Amino acid sequence: MYPPGPKSRLPAGLLFQFRRDPMAFLTSLAAYGPIARFTIGPQAVYFLNDPALVREALVLQHRSFEKGGALKRAKVMLGEGLLTAEGDAHLAQRKLVQPAFHKARIAAFGEVMVGYAEAMSARWQPGQTLDVWSEMMHLTLAIVGKTLFDADVEGEAPEIEEAINALLAVFNLITLPFTELLLKIPTPTNLRARAAMARLDKLIYKLIEDRRGSDKGDLLGMLLGADDRQVRDEAMTLFLAGHETTANALTWAWYLLGQNPDAEAALHAELDAVLGDRAPTFEDMPRLVVTERILSEAMRLYPPGWTIGRRALVDVTIGEFVIPKGALVLMSQHVMHRRADFYPEPEKFDLARWTPEAKAERPQFSYFPFGGGPRGCVGEPFAWMEGVLVLATLARHWKLRLVPGHQVVPQPLVTLRPRHGVLVTAEPRSLAPHGGGG
Ligand code: HEM
Numbered sequence: 001m002y003p004p005g006p007k008s009r010l011p012a013g014l015l016f017q018f019r020r021d022p023m024a025f026l027t028s029l030a031a032y033g034p035i036a037r038f039t040i041g042p043q044a045v046y047f048l049n050d051p052a053l054v055r056e057a058l059v060l061q062h063r064s065f066e067k068g069g070a071l072k073r074a075k076v077m078l079g080e081g082l083l084t085a086e087g088d089a090h091l092a093q094r095k096l097v098q099p100a101f102h103k104a105r106i107a108a109f110g111e112v113m114v115g116y117a118e119a120m121s122a123r124w125q126p127g128q129t130l131d132v133w134s135e136m137m138h139l140t141l142a143i144v145g146k147t148l149f150d151a152d153v154e155g156e157a158p159e160i161e162e163a164i165n166a167l168l169a170v171f172n173l174i175t176l177p178f179t180e181l182l183l184k185i186p187t188p189t190n191l192r193a194r195a196a197m198a199r200l201d202k203l204i205y206k207l208i209e210d211r212r213g214s215d216k217g218d219l220l221g222m223l224l225g226a227d228d229r230q231v232r233d234e235a236m237t238l239f240l241a242g243h244e245t246t247a248n249a250l251t252w253a254w255y256l257l258g259q260n261p262d263a264e265a266a267l268h269a270e271l272d273a274v275l276g277d278r279a280p281t282f283e284d285m286p287r288l289v290v291t292e293r294i295l296s297e298a299m300r301l302y303p304p305g306w307t308i309g310r311r312a313l314v315d316v317t318i319g320e321f322v323i324p325k326g327a328l329v330l331m332s333q334h335v336m337h338r339r340a341d342f343y344p345e346p347e348k349f350d351l352a353r354w355t356p357e358a359k360a361e362r363p364q365f366s367y368f369p370f371g372g373g374p375r376g377c378v379g380e381p382f383a384w385m386e387g388v389l390v391l392a393t394l395a396r397h398w399k400l401r402l403v404p405g406h407q408v409v410p411q412p413l414v415t416l417r418p419r420h421g422v423l424v425t426a427e428p429r430s431l432a433p434h435g436g437g438g
Contacts, residue, residue, distance in 0.1 A: 001321070
């Protein structure tokens with residue numbers, strides 16, 4: 001017996017619907033219950049929309065799945081880095097990379113994160129119109145470059161950003177089955193992507209070369225035992241996985257703060273009470289409760305990773321159904337995070353959802369912005385720290401007012417980003433004069 005699900009008379013009918021508006025399509029599947037099934041040509045796809053079933057797939061029965069799908073095709077670009085490796089190779093790499101993200105180790109990164117955020121803040125002018133998405137992309141790129149590779153890549157940020165955009169244009173094409181062939185055709189998009197990859201490769205190989213023989217205790221230093229190709233793949237992976245996701249989380253947080261003056265006021269009250277006239281540090285994090293809740297709620301409404309896909313390696317029983325070998329399994333943070341039974345009035349930005357009591361009432365995996373299980377985000381502690389410290393640093397000095405009339409449109413590519421950026425006007429906060437930190 002198959003789970004229920006939508007049907008289409010045309011072989012590619014559902015593919016077309018998915019591509020036109022993936023969020024709306026996945027949301028419509030929720031009506032079929034905890035598991036929905038549909039087919040795209042010969043490919044069966046199972047959509048899991050229940051926290052217990054997501055846990056089955058990501059944690060309890062993870063060995064029955066591989067990543068498959070879009071991320072596997074990303075190997076063209078990321079090689080055999082942590083994000084794309086499978087099975088034993090993945091396990092070995094995870095062991096290599098994971099220690100770099102232990103709490104004690106990343107604590108030292110706090111100063112870098114705050115330092116770059118302060119420098120950005122000092123460049124903003126009162127009344128200036130900014131695209132806060134582009135600003136956050138610059139900032140997180142600089143932070144990942146400095147913390148993980150001890151390199152100052154800020155000067156090259158526009159070039160890297162352009163290269164990443166060219167690559168993402170191709171990613172958009174390959175996030176679905178049957179599109180590998182599209183990559184081989186020398187379209188302008190593909191040619192641009194290939195050139196972009198060559199530029200990024202050059203940058204990364206240069207970083208590696210600069211560093212051989214001088215272990216500075218950063219992540220690249222830890223990886224340098226491996227061969228150049230392996231280091232390149234791991235570095236490219238962390239560069240990409242480690243900056244756009246966090247930049248998007250921060251951008252959506254600013255966007256939501258701009259629409260929710262009460263939350264913004266609570267944030268400012270917290271920053272004044274906890275920090276007074278100094279910049280935040282790693283040690284302040286446990287007391288920056290409102291700041292953290294703002295990020296939690298922003299990642300609920302706009303999860304940077306909005307969907308997770310797996311392919312069944314064997315027949316596997318999930319809930320009441322057997323998912324056959326070869327089938328694709330999809331789970332969506334976007335859909336789960338807007339379920340009204342877990343989040344009443346799901347569209348509402350509400351920090352009260354993140355009190356310890358409210359959290360305790362929801363099941364595990366009703367919220368999974370970082371995925372979970374052995375393939376969950378290795379950078380999660382890094383991302384929380386960066387999100388909290390950057391938001392706190394910038395919000396101490398500035399209010400960002402949304403520019404009226406500018407359309408903010410969520411665009412679900414590999415990550416959920418704003419299609420036309422998020423335009424804001426920077427308004428200085430009078431309470432905390434700039435430069436007063438210490
Ligand atoms: C708000 C920020 C971030 C979000 C929302 C996020 C989200 C995710 C998600 C959902 C996955 C799992 C994908 C899957 O299971 O298919 C993942 C994996 C991963 N993330 Fe993150 N991430 C963030 C920040 C970071 C940072 C800062 C780094 C590194 C510096 C990073 C590095 C990675 C890597 C290497 C993996 C693959 C892990 C593995 O397969 O073993 N991420 N991330």
